[in-house]
Every structure is written in structure tokens, then in C-alpha cells.
Amino acid sequence: ETGVTQTPRHLVMGMTNKKSLKCEQHLGHNAMYWYKQSAKKPLELMFVYNFKEQTENNSVPSRFSPECPNSSHLFLHLHTLQPEDSALYLCASSPILAGVSYGETQYFGPGTRLLVL
Amino acid sequence: AQTVTQSQPEMSVQEAETVTLSCTYDTSESDYYLFWYKQPPSRQMILVIRQEAYKQQNATENRFSVNFQKAAKSFSLKISDSQLGDAAMYFCAYRSADHNNDMRFGAGTRLTVKP
Numbered sequence: 001e002t003g004v005t006q007t008p009r010h011l012v013m014g015m016t017n018k019k020s021l022k023c024e025q026h027l028g029h030n031a032m033y034w035y036k037q038s039a040k041k042p043l044e045l046m047f048v049y050n051f052k053e054q055t056e057n058n059s060v061p062s063r064f065s066p067e068c069p070n071s072s073h074l075f076l077h078l079h080t081l082q083p084e085d086s087a088l089y090l091c092a093s094s095p096i097l098a099g100v101s102y103g104e105t106q107y108f109g110p111g112t113r114l115l116v117l
Numbered sequence: 118a119q120t121v122t123q124s125q126p127e128m129s130v131q132e133a134e135t136v137t138l139s140c141t142y143d144t145s146e147s148d149y150y151l152f153w154y155k156q157p158p159s160r161q162m163i164l165v166i167r168q169e170a171y172k173q174q175n176a177t178e179n180r181f182s183v184n185f186q187k188a189a190k191s192f193s194l195k196i197s198d199s200q201l202g203d204a205a206m207y208f209c210a211y212r213s214a215d216h217n218n219d220m221r222f223g224a225g226t227r228l229t230v231k232p
Binding site: 042045105107109111 | 214221224
């Protein structure tokens with residue numbers, strides 16, 4: 001596969017469940033991102049990883065736990081979510097050139113549609 | 118805080134015509150990057166065009182061009198010779214050159230292309 005892939009594409013979970021979203025990029029990038037896309041709200045950046053290191057958490061609740069074992073894989077572990085967490089979760093990656101990724105194009109995956117009951 | 122505003126929730130254009138999508142942003146920074154992303158109904162977001170704030174020349178990419186007005190903090194997207202495949206949600210985005218985690222998107226403009 002090429003580009004950025006995400007699994008599963010759809011997920012329904014109860015508030016007491018634990019699940020994980022997976023993202024994989026085949027582009028040789030060193031920066032990876034998690035975004036939340038809710039209906040009628042702007043896309044929200046959740047987490048940024050550069051060279052497997054999380055740079056900052058954008059005030060995301062602790063029920064969302066990211067993991068980046070290597071530059072190609074990114075996970076988002078979910079536990080005790082709330083119904084308002086239902087959204088499309090997008091993963092993206094970008095190259096890091098000259099030590100920074102700010103201006104680089106981000107390549108997005110197709111997203112995981114999450115429904116929390 | 119940097120905000121990105123897209124004042125047109127929906128726009129419509131006739132095939133082969135030209136349409137302009139507006140975007141304004143608020144920032145106190147002098148160095149940053151601006152992007153237009155497209156999200157078709159299949160939902161995979163793809164880059165349309167990007168602009169470096171330190172460059173005065175407007176970016177162009179085939180039928181897509183921007184009008185970047187730094188003083189006015191405006192970054193509009195012009196689509197020429199619109200095609201049916203241009204129908205999508207278009208998001209304007211801002212990324213700080215100083216803060217890695219600061220990337221903000223507008224709420225999006227839904228573009229419909231009429232045959």
C-alpha cells in the first residue's frame with residue numbers, strides 16, 4: 001500500500017471499552033499527527049510526533065493516549081470515551097526537512113469514523 | 118491565539134467557470150505557512166496549494182492560485198476552469214513557523230460544481 005493508511009475505518013464502542021486506532025505511513029516521513037474532525041467544527045490538531053517523540057499535547061483529555069513506536073506507525077489508544085468524542089479521527093504525516101516540519105505538506109489518511117455509545 | 122476564518126460555508130460554481138474561496142486568519146507572527154486542503158466526499162484530505170508567508174509571490178498550481186495579502190491577513194483560493202472533480206470541502210489552514218504544534222484549520226467551505 002502507498003500513502004497513509006488507517007484502521008479500522010469504522011468503529012463503534014461503548015463508553016467503558018478500550019480500543020486502539022492505527023495509522024501507518026509508507027512515505028518515509030518522520031512527523032506524524034492525529035486530528036479530530038467533528039461535525040460543524042474545524043479540524044483540531046491533537047498530537048504531533050517528530051522522530052517518534054511527542055512534541056506537545058494540545059490539551060487533549062487523558063482518555064486519548066497516543067503511541068508512536070517508530071516513524072511509520074502511530075496509534076491512538078482510547079478508553080472510557082464520552083459520546084462527544086464521536087468524530088472522524090484523521091492521521092497525517094509529513095517530512096521533516098532541516099529539522100522542522102512546519103511548512104511541509106501533510107499527507108492524510110482516510111480516517112476512522114468513531115461512534116461512542 | 119491564531120484563528121482561521123472561512124466566511125463562506127457553501128459555494129457553488131458552474132463547470133468551466135471561476136470561483137474564489139475566501140480565508141482570513143489572525144496572527145501576531147511574521148513567519149508562518151498557509152495551506153488549502155481539499156476533502157472530497159471519500160474523505161481523504163489532500164493538499165491543493167501552499168504559501169510561505171515570507172514569499173510575496175502568490176502560489177499557483179495549475180488551475181489553482183491564491184491571492185495572499187499578508188497585511189490584510191487574507192489568503193483566498195481561486196479555482197479556474199472548474200471541473201466536476203473539484204467538488205469537495207475546502208479547508209484553509211495556518212501553521213506557525215515557531216510552534217510545531219500550532220496548526221489551525223478553518224471550518225471549511227463546501228464547493229458544489231454544477232454541470
